[in-house]
Amino acid sequence: MLPPRPPGTTAGRWLYDALRAAILDGRLGPGLRLPATRDLARQYQLSRGTVVLAFEQLQAEGYVRGKTGSGTYVNDVLPDTLLGIGAGSRPPRGKRTAGGASIRLSGVARRTEPWPSAPPRYIRAFRANQPALDLVPTGLWAQVAGRRLRAVTTQLLMGCPALGYTPLREAIADYLASARGVRCTASQVCIVSGVQDALDLAARLLLDPGDRVAMEDPGYSGAALAFRALGARVVGLPLDAEGVTLPPRLLRDVRMLYITPAHQFPLGVTMSLARRLALLAWAHAANAVILEDDYDSEFRYSGAPVPALQGLDQDDRVLFAGSFSKVLFPGLRLGYLVVPESLVERIETMLSVSRRHGPVLEQAILTDFIADGHFGRHIRRMREIYAQRLGVLLEEGRRHLDGLLTISDVEAGLQTVGWLADGLHAEAVTAAAARRDVQVVPISEYAVARPPREGLQLGFAAVDEVELKRGVRELAMAIGKAGRREDGKYSPQGSGLPRPM
Numbered sequence: 001m002l003p004p005r006p007p008g009t010t011a012g013r014w015l016y017d018a019l020r021a022a023i024l025d026g027r028l029g030p031g032l033r034l035p036a037t038r039d040l041a042r043q044y045q046l047s048r049g050t051v052v053l054a055f056e057q058l059q060a061e062g063y064v065r066g067k068t069g070s071g072t073y074v075n076d077v078l079p080d081t082l083l084g085i086g087a088g089s090r091p092p093r094g095k096r097t098a099g100g101a102s103i104r105l106s107g108v109a110r111r112t113e114p115w116p117s118a119p120p121r122y123i124r125a126f127r128a129n130q131p132a133l134d135l136v137p138t139g140l141w142a143q144v145a146g147r148r149l150r151a152v153t154t155q156l157l158m159g160c161p162a163l164g165y166t167p168l169r170e171a172i173a174d175y176l177a178s179a180r181g182v183r184c185t186a187s188q189v190c191i192v193s194g195v196q197d198a199l200d201l202a203a204r205l206l207l208d209p210g211d212r213v214a215m216e217d218p219g220y221s222g223a224a225l226a227f228r229a230l231g232a233r234v235v236g237l238p239l240d241a242e243g244v245t246l247p248p249r250l251l252r253d254v255r256m257l258y259i260t261p262a263h264q265f266p267l268g269v270t271m272s273l274a275r276r277l278a279l280l281a282w283a284h285a286a287n288a289v290i291l292e293d294d295y296d297s298e299f300r301y302s303g304a305p306v307p308a309l310q311g312l313d314q315d316d317r318v319l320f321a322g323s324f325s326k327v328l329f330p331g332l333r334l335g336y337l338v339v340p341e342s343l344v345e346r347i348e349t350m351l352s353v354s355r356r357h358g359p360v361l362e363q364a365i366l367t368d369f370i371a372d373g374h375f376g377r378h379i380r381r382m383r384e385i386y387a388q389r390l391g392v393l394l395e396e397g398r399r400h401l402d403g404l405l406t407i408s409d410v411e412a413g414l415q416t417v418g419w420l421a422d423g424l425h426a427e428a429v430t431a432a433a434a435r436r437d438v439q440v441v442p443i444s445e446y447a448v449a450r451p452p453r454e455g456l457q458l459g460f461a462a463v464d465e466v467e468l469k470r471g472v473r474e475l476a477m478a479i480g481k482a483g484r485r486e487d488g489k490y491s492p493q494g495s496g497l498p499r500p501m
């Protein structure tokens, strides 16, 4: 029996902490077999993926061992025992001992909460935040990489400037000017290891502990975790049909506003021009900065292209972050942070004492991939495929989920949101869907300060049409199982446990 989940803790973090504590204090003794992930997920109304991730983390840290097909067992020798910590004499949270010495952790280390770092083991409908990895032109990438490596210069092997490989920064500045309406020169482009890295870097550049950062609520949890780790106080701003709202009461003393205007994460709203202008006016009056996350806007399916907010900024207050994770593949770990000219030197100085620079060979290969035209062709091809997949999801949803789930018709990105009918609960549906091998995320996972409506994040890009159709049918069954009462109405309490239909 695990303790209840404290408010504000993600399901994954709670499960990992609870299991680890039970192992360390002997309630789950050495050699004991843990319940099957499916059973645990059902018992605590979690998605199976959440349980699998917690198990994987415990296994990676040596608390448990697992054999495929034969279960997961508590290890006989536990890592903390090896480190000389008795189960009853655990040091306070944030302190660990090694070799008998007490090591004091920094505030940043203590405050950092984990954000899923291991990639999912398999991808099914409706895995969100993921492009179609089976369609990445790896053959072309290999050709470009081979050519570059055969002709590599000693200068390249020595490295590149802290802000990144100059030809890549030039290619990105050109691309952003033409495709996203960003106004910058190559000197303002800093190569980072994806948007997550850009958010951390921007926050380290601009925030002190105690500073207030505002963001969309619901919003991208990876950002909230990065800001909180640095000691910032995160304020959630409600959304409406035009995007983030700007209530003066919540914006008081806010130093930075983090937003996803092209395709709001996770609801998919595109921010209106009027709201963009209001946001810039607020930033000017409040002497605040805006951090624009343009994580997946290359994929736009309808409506006029919406240029970046950065391009409207007259005042040099917008930092613009983007990534190759969605347009190519997340394992590439390359992205960019475009900063106002006045911040370039500071960023360069900070990077010179941390990472020095990102891996230069990947940067050079990506530069060639863009110059050869493969990048542009891949985006155009994927845009068509994703538009078709979105169409299939909407059509199948209308056919099989009518009255259960209303799927939003988004204009851009790799995912959308489905709103559940009254009385249905997203966490219960997520758990029931996981049992049918369907991967959805409750919108509540992205809540910052206030519980959102009951909804599910649905990715449509990562899998093909056959799998999307299977997913819709299974999701309809899962919703029926998760919430239907015997009188045919949806249970207002919608318990997560399956009920007979």
Ligand SMILES: Cc1ncc(COP(=O)(O)O)c(C=O)c1O
Residues within 6 Å of the ligand: 129, 193, 194, 195, 196, 197, 220, 222, 260, 265, 293, 295, 322, 323, 324, 325, 330, 335
């Ligand atoms: C809104 C948003 N921002 C940032 C990221 C991080 O992306 P990257 O892989 O570039 O670090 C993600 C990843 O899913 C995202 O959804």
